Amino acid sequence: MKIIQAIKGTYDILPGTVETWQKVENVVLQTMNLYGYSEIRTPIFEQTGLFARSIGEDTDIVGKEMYTFRDMGERSLTLRPEATASVVRSFIEHSLHQKGLAQALWYMGPMFRQERPQKGRQRQFHQFGVEVIGSPLPIVDTDVMVLFDIIAQKLGLDDRIYSINSMGGAESRDKYRLGLVQFLDGIEDRLCDDCKRRKVTNPLRVLDCKVPSCREAVHESEDFPMSVDYLTTDDRNHYESVKEGLRINDVNFVEDYFLVRGLDYYTGTVFEMNYKGLGAQSAIMGGGRYDNLVKELGGPDLPAVGFACGIERLILAMQAAGSSLSDGKKTDVYVINTLDTHDRAMKYLRAIRDKGYSAVMSYMDRSMKANLKAASKACAKYVLIIETEEDMVSVRTMEKSEQQKIVFDTFLSKLKDTK
DSSP states (O other): OOOOOOOTTOOOOOTTTHHHHHHHHHHHHHHHHHHTOEEOOOOSEEEHHHHHHHHOTTSHIIIIIOOEEEOTTOOEEEEOSOSHHHHHHHHHHTTGGGGOSOEEEEEEEEEEOOOOOBTTBOSEEEEEEEEEESOOOHHHHHHHHHHHHHHHHHTTOOSEEEEEEEOOSHHHHHHHHHHHHHHHHHTGGGSOHHHHHHHHHOGGGGGGOOOHHHHHHHHTOTTOOOGGGGOOHHHHHHHHHHHHHHHHTTOOEEEOTTOOOSOTTOEEEEEEEEEGGGTTSOEEEEEEEOTTHHHHTTSOSOOEEEEEEEHHHHHHHHHHHTOOOOOOOOEEEEEEOOGGGHHHHHHHHHHHHHTTOOEEEOOSOOOHHHHHHHHHHTTEEEEEEEOSSTTEEEEEETTTTEEEEEEHHHHHHHGGGGO
């Protein structure tokens, strides 16, 4: 019979690896709590229109990468390719603005895109991110970048740097669009067919094109127009305040005038963090300000800023940095019993766990030598051997290879010294 395997672009996170994920998750949770962010969890699938309206009809995500299907009610549904649209939809649906502004929210979970699977990029991938809704102040842009910088530092990514740019508000973007189209008109014969269409429908998307000849024509041109040159006074002041905030907080950054991000909802500040050890595909997170999205999805006119980080990419960066991927799974007590002492073993296990210590038991009928080897593999501090005499156990301290026979309650009272 043919073995059923995981679908291409998905994978299993196995014991021995999942501990690394738990380490990342714990660092994220601790940092979000320090910053006072509230967690939000949204459905994995949404109405397709939510992503078409927010991400943009002409983006590769909507046009080529979404997992879209019809349910039994003939509704078009899509597995979420990103989380910002879902968070904003939830914010609007549940009137979270009535609970006070600004709302600082964070999320973590799987996303889905039909991309070509490669190292660090899968069709089911995982992200965590933040969305701060309600404040227009540049200090918020800075603060979310500082927050992620702290997470990256805690995970051992020393060789990290932000790339930042500004798209400006509606007036700045309109002026830049005109300047960009004029530039693209002059190199149209060198653009791919998709970019010739994008030049009319959504010219900013030309900057995302992955076709080498197209990228060369745009990115290596001395005449390429930079968005910061089209910023209004207010937009420029906002951008300068963000940069000054990063300097004050000792956050490394460079300006990247080609950075526009791949989603249509961005306005104002846009940014990515890169880790040099990953090579050409060095980005591990990205985000920016999206001041129009809440209103465009039917909510109040509120500004917002956020970021998303790919956990797979983050772990690859940790590997490249030589960071400790996990603290290792450790066991306080490993219990060895026989059929004659099974009931007492279960009772002792419960007592140990009730005290807040981890305890496991051998489920296999095997020799003492094999059990001690299993205890060592479980990184057990103590091995508890159930003796035939009532209430008696032999306690083996694995680090010292010392063993003594004592009453179980005596062992239990001394366990507090293990932590």
